[in-house]
Every structure is written in structure tokens, then in C-alpha cells.
Amino acid sequence: MARATGKSEAVYERLKSDIESLRLRPGAKLSEVQLSEELGASRTPVREAIRRLARDGLVDFVPGEVARVAAISLGGVRALFEFRMLLEPRAAASVATAGTGDERVLVPFRGLLERLEEFDASFRALDAAEQVRSYQEFYEVTEGFDQAVIAACRNPYLARTIRDLRGQTVRLRHLSHSGPRRMLTSLEEHRAMLKAITQGDAQAAEAACRHHLAQTLQALIDSLTSHDLALGVGVQVDIAG
Template identity: 80%
Template structure:
């Protein structure tokens, strides 16, 4: 039983990573048989992984039918960001009002990391810049996690955390070029500055601005690409 549970976790992490990175395109079919053959797993752990991803909003799962990677639509993206704009500005404002200096240390460290990345990125050639996107995503992920960890309202923090699976794959669409990525760095720098200076109003405003800019970048990206059509899955075997 423990071995099966471990295999389900491996399959889940692999599929989640492929969905969030868009290696598995929205609408792609997720055949339990095909996945099992490619990932070296029986149908039970594959089915468990797919159901778990469906609960997180990454898979459209209808019992008795082939599951598919959840599609990305303009309407869905707008609804998601409307909800995020209700939550995240309040969360960063909450962090900025903390009376405990130690809570702000991760944000001061992130400010230094953002500055270092920015300076390094601007010196790279275009081909090298493309290889740096993973580092950028790790920075923004660290910021999001730091806000969740430091948020003074645990219900608010939990809700934001539960949305992360749906927002993760959108990050690859909203930062589709170096210009937008550098702009996003500036937006994160503004949020970090406001938080470390304990300026709740500025932190909230900077967060709203960042979300609005990200939404517009997503709209631009989605209207120039087709993310409603599926594709057959091709995965490397999990070791």
C-alpha cells in the first residue's frame, strides 16, 4: 500500500509539473492506460493522481470519460484575477503591518536576490536569457510563498495557497518575453520595498498594479495563441 501511495505521488508531481510548465497543453487527453505505460505505473496510482489534479482545478475529470488538462479561457482568467485582486493586496498589506521584524527578513533577502538577478540578467545574451527564466520563476514563487507564510490571517493565506496550482501555469504565459519579465521584476521590487518599509497602503497598491499588469499580459498572450485544443501526450519515462 505504501509503495502504491509513493508511486501515485511520483505520478502526481510529474503530471503537475508538466501541466504547470505547459509541456502538457490545455485540453490534452490524459489516458490512464497510456500514462501508466509511459510512467511505469499501474492504473490505480495514475487514477489517484488525476483525481487529485482535478480537485486542484488542473484537470477536467468526468467519471467514465478520458480526463483532460483543464483549458485556459479568457473568462476563467478574468474571474481568477478578480478573485486574486480581492485577496492578495490584503495579504501583502497584512504582512506590511507585522510588529515582528523577523517576519520581514525573508522579504529583505528577496529584495537582494531580485537586485542580483536583475543585474545579471541584463548582461546576458538573448539565448542565455531564455535559460534564466527558471531562476525568475523561482524568485516569484519564493515571494508568493513568503507572503503566504507571513500573512496574519490564516484563512486568507490558505485560500491564496489553494489557488497556486491554477496560477502557476499562467506564469509561463504572462512572462512570455524578457521585457515583461523585467517589468515584473520592477513590480516585485515595489511590493518588496513597501513591505520592508511597513507601508501597507503602498504594498496593497503595488500588488494591485502587478496583478493588473499580469492580467493584461495574459490577455495579450491568450488572444495570440490557441490554448483550447488538446494534443496527444508524450512524456519521458519516470526513473
Template identity: 80%
Template sequence: MARATGKSEAVYERLKGDIESLRLKPGAKLSEVQLGEELGASRTPVREAIRRLAAEGLVDFVPGEVARVATISLGGVRALFEIRMLLEPRAAALVATSGAADERVLAPFHELLARLDEFEESFRLLDAAGQTRGYQNFYVLAERYDQAVIAACRNPYLARTIRDLRSQTVRLRHLSHSGPRRMLTSLEEHRAMLKAIAHGDAQAAESASRHHLAQTLQALIDSLASGESAAPGVEIQLDITR
């Protein structure tokens, strides 16, 4: 699908950001007229944006019906993580191997490791309200790690496939880090991945990545099953066959 420009691109980026951050809740209706009024756009760029988001799996779009933000279900989460666990540990291992041969590959990971340490030090000094506001800063660091792996992965097909899953992954991040305890645990998991890559240890990088994904999946399952997610109204579909 050709990428839109101008107003269509602006509307697309705004809606995508609102869906990924859960400001637009799963199942929410996407009225072209209402969105156009809110965003100062005609129906055409809004319609184009919705179609792009539907192609990415973020919107359920049926021609002739009102589009809705795609729901989140336990079965869908499991399916996504099955793929992620095949792809991302392998990518981390390849990046570590590349870094062992070329130290320039490792520079972004050393920098991220230092920033992670700085963030944790400041985060632990905050009160509860401050820590809640501070989650976003960790999300930024976690996203930078993911993007650094994609950029440094020298298998273009693997990198592209991981990149194509990012929208779904980013949206779920706000559920898996629904409390300070899980966020600090995730921070330690990211530190382990970063250290393994920075040391050029492919086996450790792959293992740390797989462990992080397994822990994240369990946090998501617990959040959805308990109904205590960060997104009221998230649809729960228990998949008893898996």
C-alpha cells in the same frame, strides 16, 4: 481529500509539474495506460493522481471518458484574477503590518530583494538565448515571494485560500512572462512589492500588489487574444459579457 503517498504521490507531483509548466498543454488527453507506461506506474496511482488534479481544477475529468488537461480561457483568467485581486493585496498589506511590529517577519523579503537585484544584473548581460533560459530563475524568485507572503500572513483562512489557487496561478505565469520586456516589467513590480513589505508600508504593499496583478492580467489577455502565447493550442474563449 486525503493525500496519497508513495507511487501515487510521485505520479501526482510529476503530472502537476508538467501541467503547471505547460509541458502538458491545455486540452491534452491523459490516458491512464499511456501515462502509466511513461511513468512506470500502474493505472491505480495514475487514476488517483488525475482525480486529485481534477479537484484542483487542473484536469477536466468526466467518469467514463478520457481526462484532459484543463483548458485556459479568457473568461477563466478574468474570474481567477477577480479573486486574486481581492485576496493577495490584502495579504501583502497584512504581512507589511506584521513586519512593522516584528522585524523577524521581514527577513525573507529583504533576502528576496537582494536576490532579485542579483538576478537582474546577471540577466541583462545575457544574449537572447540565455535570457530565454533564464526565465525559469525568475519564476523561482516570483514563486518564493508568493510563498513568503502566504507563510507570513497571519490570517490562516486568507493564506489557505491563496495557497489553494497557486496551481492555477503558476500555470498562467508561463503565459504572462512570454517575453523579456514583460519579464523585466514584472521584475520591477516584484521589487516594488518587496520594498513596500520590507519597509512595513501596508498601503504601498497593497497598492503594489494590486498594480502587479492588473498588469499580469492584461499581459495574459494580450497573450491569449493575440494567439502568441507560450503554449500553442491554448483554448481561447472570448467572454463578450465582461
């Protein structure tokens, strides 16, 4: 039983990574038989992994069909960000406040700020092709920031809710950073959030986080409505949503 559970976890992490990175496109079919062959696993851990991904909101079950990677719709993105704007600015403010009473809280954020400054200097020196190839490094910094906020947030319910939304938000990251210009804008937004937190300025941290989410939402809307975006049948551009 323990071995099956471990295999299910490995399959889950692999499929989750493929969905978040868009290697598995929105709307893609998830055949238990095909995935079992590709991943070298029996159908049981594959089935368990797909069910977990469905609970994460990353997989949809269509009656009469196999499971599919959940679609990305404009209405769904707006709803997600409306919820995130209620949660994440409050969490950022609480972390900044906690840091004024406990310097240990600020250690990871200071490290991330230093790493961000180093990335900024190297990124601007690259040509366009090299900049695109360096996106993953920036994703690692932003993921580190998000995880640091979750870890430092003193409200466990708030932290858990934000963590539970990570699968959705990580998948959209690849759409929101649609080019070097947006990358640099996002970098400035993360710099503002990190500086506010490390300075213990809760009001500025909350405002910077809200601004970042608003800008990210607009970038996603631009990507989802762009004729250059080819994400297949799983993207539903429902402007009224």
C-alpha cells in the same frame, strides 16, 4: 497502503509539474493506461493523482472520454484574477503590518529583494537568447515571494485560499512572461512589492500587489489573443467572458 500513497504523491507531483509548465498542454488527454506505462506506476496511483488534479482545477473530466488537462479560457483567467485581486493585496498588506512588530517576518523578503537585485543586474547583461534561458531563475524568485507571503500571512483562511489557487496561477505564469520586456516590467513590480513589505508600508504593499496583478492580467489577455500563441484546442479565447 503507505507505498501506494507515496507513489500516488509522486505521480501527482510529476503530472502537476508537467501541467503547470505547459509540457502537458491544455486539452491534452490523460490516459490512465498510457500514463501508467510512461511513469512506471500502476493505474491506481495514476487515477488518484488525476482526481487530485481535478480538485485543483487542473484537469477536467469529459463525459464519455478520458480526462483532459483543463482548458485555459479568457473568461476563466479574468475570473481568477478578479478573485486574486480580492485576496493577495490584502495578504501583502497584512505581511507588511506584521513585519513592523516582528523583524523575523521580514527576513525572507529582504533575502528575496537582494536576490532580485542580483538577478536584475545579471539579466540585463545577457543577450536575448540567454535572457530566455534565465527565465526559470526569475520564476524561482517570484515563487519564493508568493510562498513567503503565504507563510507570513497571519490570517490562516486567507493564506490557505491563496495556496489552493497556486496550481492555476503557476500555469499562467509561463504565458504572462511572454518576453524580456514583460520580464523586466514584472521584475520592477516585484521590487516594489518587496520594498513596501520590507519597509512595513502596508498601503504601498497592497497597491503594488494590485498593480502587479492588473499588469499580469493584461499580459495574459495579450498572450491568449495573440495569433502567435499555439496552445492547441485547450485554449478558449472567449472575449466576452
